[in-house]
Amino acid sequence: MFHWLEKHPFFFAVGIFVTIAFAGLVEILPNFAQASRPVIGTAPYSTLELAGRHVYIKNSCNACHSQLVRPFKSETDRYGHYSLSGEYAYDRPFLWGSKRTGPDLMRVGNYRTTDWHENHMKSPSGVVPGSIMPAYTWMFKNKADINTAYAEQLTVSQFFSTPYNKPVPMKDGSTKIVKMGASTAEANALALAEAKVIAADMKDQDVKDAVANGQIPEIVALIAYMNSLK
Amino acid sequence: MNKLYLGGIIFTALMLLFTYMSVSGSEGGLHGDIVNMLAVAGAVALIIITVFVVIKYVRQMQTDTADGQLADEKWDGIGEYLNELPMGWAIMFFLLIVWGMWYFTVGYPLNAYSQIGEYNEDTAAHNTKFEAEYASITGDRLVEMGESVFLAECKVCHGINADGIEGKAANLNKRIEAKSVKLVIANGSNNKLLGVEMPMPDRNGLFNANTSALISDAEIDTVASFVANGMTGAGADVFAGVCASCHGSDGKGVDSVAPNIASFTPALVANVLAHGKKGAIGEMPKFDRLNAKQKEAVGAYITNLSK
Amino acid sequence: MENRPLEYDYTVAKMFMFTTIALGIVGMLIGVILAFELAFPGVNTILGQGLAEFTNYSRLRPLHTDAVIFGFTLSGIWATWYYVGQRVLKVSMAESGFLMFIGKLHFVLYMVVVVAVVASLFLGITTSKEYAEFEWPIDIAVVVVWVLFGVSIFGLIGIRREKSLYISIWYYIATFLGIAMLYLFNNMEIPTMLATNAAGESGIGNWWHSVSMYAGTNDALVEWWYGHNAVAFGFTVPIVAMIYYFLPKESGQAIYSYKLSLLSFWGLMFVYLWAGGHHLLYSTVPDWMQTMGSIFSVILILPSWGSAINMLLTMKGEWQQVAASPLIKFMVLGSTFYMFSTLEGPIQAIKSVNAIAHFTDWIVGHVHDGTLGWVGFMIMAALYHMAPRVFKREIYSKSLMVSQFWIQTLGVVLYFTSMWIAGITQGMMWRAHDEFGNLAYSFIDTVTVLHPYYAIRGVGGLLYLVGFLMFAYNIYKTMSARPVEESELQNASPMGA
Numbered sequence A: 001m002f003h004w005l006e007k008h009p010f011f012f013a014v015g016i017f018v019t020i021a022f023a024g025l026v027e028i029l030p031n032f033a034q035a036s037r038p039v040i041g042t043a044p045y046s047t048l049e050l051a052g053r054h055v056y057i058k059n060s061c062n063a064c065h066s067q068l069v070r071p072f073k074s075e076t077d078r079y080g081h082y083s084l085s086g087e088y089a090y091d092r093p094f095l096w097g098s099k100r101t102g103p104d105l106m107r108v109g110n111y112r113t114t115d116w117h118e119n120h121m122k123s124p125s126g127v128v129p130g131s132i133m134p135a136y137t138w139m140f141k142n143k144a145d146i147n148t149a150y151a152e153q154l155t156v157s158q159f160f161s162t163p164y165n166k167p168v169p170m171k172d173g174s175t176k177i178v179k180m181g182a183s184t185a186e187a188n189a190l191a192l193a194e195a196k197v198i199a200a201d202m203k204d205q206d207v208k209d210a211v212a213n214g215q216i217p218e219i220v221a222l223i224a225y226m227n228s229l230k
Numbered sequence B: 001m002n003k004l005y006l007g008g009i010i011f012t013a014l015m016l017l018f019t020y021m022s023v024s025g026s027e028g029g030l031h032g033d034i035v036n037m038l039a040v041a042g043a044v045a046l047i048i049i050t051v052f053v054v055i056k057y058v059r060q061m062q063t064d065t066a067d068g069q070l071a072d073e074k075w076d077g078i079g080e081y082l083n084e085l086p087m088g089w090a091i092m093f094f095l096l097i098v099w100g101m102w103y104f105t106v107g108y109p110l111n112a113y114s115q116i117g118e119y120n121e122d123t124a125a126h127n128t129k130f131e132a133e134y135a136s137i138t139g140d141r142l143v144e145m146g147e148s149v150f151l152a153e154c155k156v157c158h159g160i161n162a163d164g165i166e167g168k169a170a171n172l173n174k175r176i177e178a179k180s181v182k183l184v185i186a187n188g189s190n191n192k193l194l195g196v197e198m199p200m201p202d203r204n205g206l207f208n209a210n211t212s213a214l215i216s217d218a219e220i221d222t223v224a225s226f227v228a229n230g231m232t233g234a235g236a237d238v239f240a241g242v243c244a245s246c247h248g249s250d251g252k253g254v255d256s257v258a259p260n261i262a263s264f265t266p267a268l269v270a271n272v273l274a275h276g277k278k279g280a281i282g283e284m285p286k287f288d289r290l291n292a293k294q295k296e297a298v299g300a301y302i303t304n305l306s307k
Numbered sequence C: 001m002e003n004r005p006l007e008y009d010y011t012v013a014k015m016f017m018f019t020t021i022a023l024g025i026v027g028m029l030i031g032v033i034l035a036f037e038l039a040f041p042g043v044n045t046i047l048g049q050g051l052a053e054f055t056n057y058s059r060l061r062p063l064h065t066d067a068v069i070f071g072f073t074l075s076g077i078w079a080t081w082y083y084v085g086q087r088v089l090k091v092s093m094a095e096s097g098f099l100m101f102i103g104k105l106h107f108v109l110y111m112v113v114v115v116a117v118v119a120s121l122f123l124g125i126t127t128s129k130e131y132a133e134f135e136w137p138i139d140i141a142v143v144v145v146w147v148l149f150g151v152s153i154f155g156l157i158g159i160r161r162e163k164s165l166y167i168s169i170w171y172y173i174a175t176f177l178g179i180a181m182l183y184l185f186n187n188m189e190i191p192t193m194l195a196t197n198a199a200g201e202s203g204i205g206n207w208w209h210s211v212s213m214y215a216g217t218n219d220a221l222v223e224w225w226y227g228h229n230a231v232a233f234g235f236t237v238p239i240v241a242m243i244y245y246f247l248p249k250e251s252g253q254a255i256y257s258y259k260l261s262l263l264s265f266w267g268l269m270f271v272y273l274w275a276g277g278h279h280l281l282y283s284t285v286p287d288w289m290q291t292m293g294s295i296f297s298v299i300l301i302l303p304s305w306g307s308a309i310n311m312l313l314t315m316k317g318e319w320q321q322v323a324a325s326p327l328i329k330f331m332v333l334g335s336t337f338y339m340f341s342t343l344e345g346p347i348q349a350i351k352s353v354n355a356i357a358h359f360t361d362w363i364v365g366h367v368h369d370g371t372l373g374w375v376g377f378m379i380m381a382a383l384y385h386m387a388p389r390v391f392k393r394e395i396y397s398k399s400l401m402v403s404q405f406w407i408q409t410l411g412v413v414l415y416f417t418s419m420w421i422a423g424i425t426q427g428m429m430w431r432a433h434d435e436f437g438n439l440a441y442s443f444i445d446t447v448t449v450l451h452p453y454y455a456i457r458g459v460g461g462l463l464y465l466v467g468f469l470m471f472a473y474n475i476y477k478t479m480s481a482r483p484v485e486e487s488e489l490q491n492a493s494p495m496g497a
Ligand code: HEM
Pocket: A098, C130, C227, C231, C235, C236, C275, C278, C279, C297, C298, C300, C301, C304, C338, C341, C342, C343, C344, C345, C346, C348, C349, C354, C357, C358, C359, C363, C366, C367, C369, C370, C371, C374, C375
């Protein structure tokens, strides 16, 4: 049979294809139905948080940081509760990472704060002696891209029914509504309102001035995102 | 002995030495931890198997000769022998396939393995073990334990010497700084330092009993440095007139009324860890994931620091 | 008639040889920079604070992986395809104007994609998925390039004289099909410019931005089904295609066993795809899928080793060739590293071992004993073998090649031993609890201990890069070396002193 295949390239190729496609069908498809359901307490990202997520991706923070707490005592001690599938329901793309050159950030919002991030992103080794993380000084100047974040919110709510402007259940039994603007102007206004809260806890004068002038530096969006990781 | 084997043995020994170094580098060695042991066993197996299997084939290059029946075809001059499968390889392949099918159909389902189940067991075992040990920890041992918590969890913000890294977080070697006191007096404070919501009024609620007037700017300055200097120096009168009613004449606090601002207490630290704190320096997060004993210990450590 | 040699046309092969070398230098140089950035963070700002946005570790890392995988390795795969394909199918590209055109178009479009990728990654335009960073406009270009590759393969097969397909061709076909399937499914994404808001605005934000069709755990599943098999069909399958041609050809030996070739091939095809779960151990993926990943990883040792053993046995009794020829040394040591990494991988895929190894430098060590020791060595060996035949000149310097071999071997050994220690040390430190049951180390403690190992890795990487530059120089000089006769090119490649 194999000799025959080796003389008939078309069937040979079909043979290979069937052999390799089979595993994908069995392994991947079954999970699709169940894994995308959010657990209670998981809400979609706000416009500013999403813009911050884009900053995170743009700078490949995931090259050094994971977002996946494995079920080991040592990890739950260090980072908090182990990860649950449903917590990632709104993560497109997922950001689990594959290398922990730096610590896991899945729940960093629980144990680091705005001012700490500000100091740290400006000079990691100034806060943590011996840190090998690069300083991200340009984030204090570059402006976050709110429009693209807004476009992404629209896309996921239209194509995947991500519940914006709808109540989502929280752990304490309450509900939360994550707002999405009806126009780009409104989206920018929503993001700015959030940015002001963050900037109030920051010390960098240029950042504060920028936000007061209606602009949002990348660092503000990034911190909003990191604070949302809980 | 053949040079090859010697080389292989030296190489293997070196890699094992490195592995040993890594294990001891992590302090405490294997710890009887099954995961650690398996990882090291895997590393050891990897080196030994590869080195000696490769040496076997290199020996064949050195001593054997190629033979067998050639196939009819040639591709760009490359021929092909019709040799049988190497026996060891064929047997291993067959056995592994059988093992895989067995494991998947029988071994795994019967084992009923669940990684979360395993986690729960591990955690329970860990907790039982240390709860037994915690019971007897007090005094210096408790401070020592607190230091270990501090170095693992707190030093990223407060610095290895707990000095707050040039004002980036609170300096825990002293109770409080003048700038923090000033802010609290001017704006009040609402950080659940007593464990429950119990705000301190802002300056519009702070009467000086001595002068029967609201606290003045000058008085704020003096009392702030008085408190920051560890309740010494000028300002004792203001303190007595404005603050002592709640914080006590020595500043050591009054139960359910106001916290100790003369020194750290384990209770205060525990409350800060339970609720976090926002102040003149910045924001301190809460630490739910520490257990009660760990909070007590780190409280003892911090209290001890500024003694 | 049968015996008159065909005039093979290596125009396209030469083009891809050039990009293999150029992108190899770029990719490995960035790798060395990355390595030193981890050892000495000051390197992040080496071109000044102003340019640090583009030179810091995190912006450069995807450039390294994509430059070495989709630049160096892929070019190498294509360079050898456009060489080996003609020869084992016994048909010249010169015989088909169409295929010649497709080949050139393939190269030109590939260059366009390379430029687009470099620009976009420097700007931080990435989807963040490892080895699939490109946004949708580039994805589309990639698909076109890939289709051209497919047309070239099946076109050449269509007009072949050699009726039955040589082993290398099996592997090239599998490379084509595997990557095609994986790439398509992993890159299902929706451009955000398609959305419209309540106010009727559309085309909001960056036009190139997209969101993944899959979320969270599903996205991870698809990504690592892709990622694992991208390794399979990028670093294993096509490289095996190379060794099945170049080793017997250079040494003049016949393949040890057809049966072993056959079982290894089909075994690899069947088993590889199931093993992807080993990238997701202890994640939120269901237990049974993880277990499946571990089991199949262990089974995978055998089909992987099958090819390597077949090659080592092909050299049975030919030790004098191994000793004499640096070209053959590269291939024999390459097979050895292949065996090493395909045993290391399955060991790391065992759940309990992965609990330590995952997220640490031990994985990075595994990656590089595979890529440097196997992929890199094999591609360089292939180009060394091709150069005299393509340029009709002897290899410029054998002694340079010998030094290169030893320098690079030392480089690889330093690389993986340092990462081995670093990974195991860090993995164990993360897990350690002290006598009080508290975490024994804060995260930063587990970073600062790695400094010496990071420095050693940097040196290892630098040595490898130096070796690669020697290789580039040797090939460059070969173009003007002593011309050779057709008859000198039967097996062992002619080499100058
Ligand atoms: C039998 C064959 C192999 C098996 C079972 C295997 C298994 C593994 C495992 C378990 C990981 C680590 C996943 C993690 O914990 O993060 C891994 C990572 C990796 N392996 Fe292998 N490996 C094999 C062969 C190879 C070869 C030959 C190469 C390259 C030449 C290679 C390249 C890689 C790469 C690039 C990664 C990193 C993926 C990432 O970015 O996380 N593997 N492999």
